[in-house]
Amino acid sequence: MLLALLCPQSKANNLIVNGSFDATGTVTGGFTITSGVGASLPGWTKNATLDELVRSDNNQINCVVPGNAGAAPTTICGSDANEVQPKFSLWQAPGPSPNGGNYYLADGWSTFQSPLAQTVSGLQVGMLYRLTFWQASAQEDCLFDDGSNCDPPGNVNETEQWKVTFGSQSQTSTLMSTPIHTSIGWNQQTMYFTAASTSQLISFLAEGTPTNGPPLVLVDGIDLEMAPEPAPSSLLGIGLLLIPMGKHLVTRLRKGSPQP
Numbered sequence: 001m002l003l004a005l006l007c008p009q010s011k012a013n014n015l016i017v018n019g020s021f022d023a024t025g026t027v028t029g030g031f032t033i034t035s036g037v038g039a040s041l042p043g044w045t046k047n048a049t050l051d052e053l054v055r056s057d058n059n060q061i062n063c064v065v066p067g068n069a070g071a072a073p074t075t076i077c078g079s080d081a082n083e084v085q086p087k088f089s090l091w092q093a094p095g096p097s098p099n100g101g102n103y104y105l106a107d108g109w110s111t112f113q114s115p116l117a118q119t120v121s122g123l124q125v126g127m128l129y130r131l132t133f134w135q136a137s138a139q140e141d142c143l144f145d146d147g148s149n150c151d152p153p154g155n156v157n158e159t160e161q162w163k164v165t166f167g168s169q170s171q172t173s174t175l176m177s178t179p180i181h182t183s184i185g186w187n188q189q190t191m192y193f194t195a196a197s198t199s200q201l202i203s204f205l206a207e208g209t210p211t212n213g214p215p216l217v218l219v220d221g222i223d224l225e226m227a228p229e230p231a232p233s234s235l236l237g238i239g240l241l242l243i244p245m246g247k248h249l250v251t252r253l254r255k256g257s258p259q260p
Contacts, residue, residue: 015120016202017043019133019222021064022101030063030077030088041104045117062106062114063088065218067096077105089144090216091181094136098186099221105138108160108208108215117203120166120224123195128227131191131202135162136218137176138183150212155180158215160208166193167200172207178215186220192227 025042041064063077077088097103104116137160142150152158162173171191176184208215
């Protein structure tokens with residue numbers, strides 16, 4: 001009963017726009033800057049120095065993946081002839097996200113990193129916020145995509161994680177270790193941040209090793225809400241519960257038989 005009072009059930013609002021990558025206007029596929037075509041992702045900002053979520057040489061690194069995507073030779077991202085790399089496939093897909101629908105894929109190799117970001121408004125300064133999301137990992141099937149293998153030297157495991165920055169605070173997700181030609185299934189992450197302003201940028205940066213492979217990091221179901229707090233009525237109820245407990249303890253002490 002005490003736990004129930006401490007943790008009241010209340011539904012908060014998700015402050016992230018299109019955190020499930022399924023909002024109207026979202027187009028699956030890879031991003032390109034050559035012809036202005038490719039995927040589109042409402043709610044999320046583009047690369048700070050480019051017009052799209054790709055590098056300046058237009059390599060297709062990030063993409064919105066349809067939820068029913070499979071492993072190679074299924075092309076999960078990109079089909080436009082104007083893209084430099086018109087196809088992108090995985091050795092093994094992690095399967096549908098528990099959040100359902102589309103998910104987002106990014107390359108964790110530092111050479112190809114490009115942050116996914118959006119500005120969050122309506123924050124209360126000094127309040128604690130809880131961020132939850134699903135992550136998974138995979139490896140590109142370069143043999144199918146490019147005609148040559150890109151396995152890491154020595155066939156070592158790849159590592160993948162997300163670096164999440166909210167305002168000036170940064171945290172990293174649980175590090176995944178992925179054997180070559182496989183994937184790590186979806187696992188949920190929880191982080192807590194304190195708002196320093198009423199409006200802050202939140203960004204997700206894929207990080208991975210080694211410097212080829214390449215290490216791919218997936219995300220879906222991004223949800224940011226104010227962390228729940230006990231309601232005043234709950235605190236009053238807790239106080240009322242503690243009164244008889246305290247009286248009982250005092251009585252036992254007076255009788256010379258304190259709690260063991």
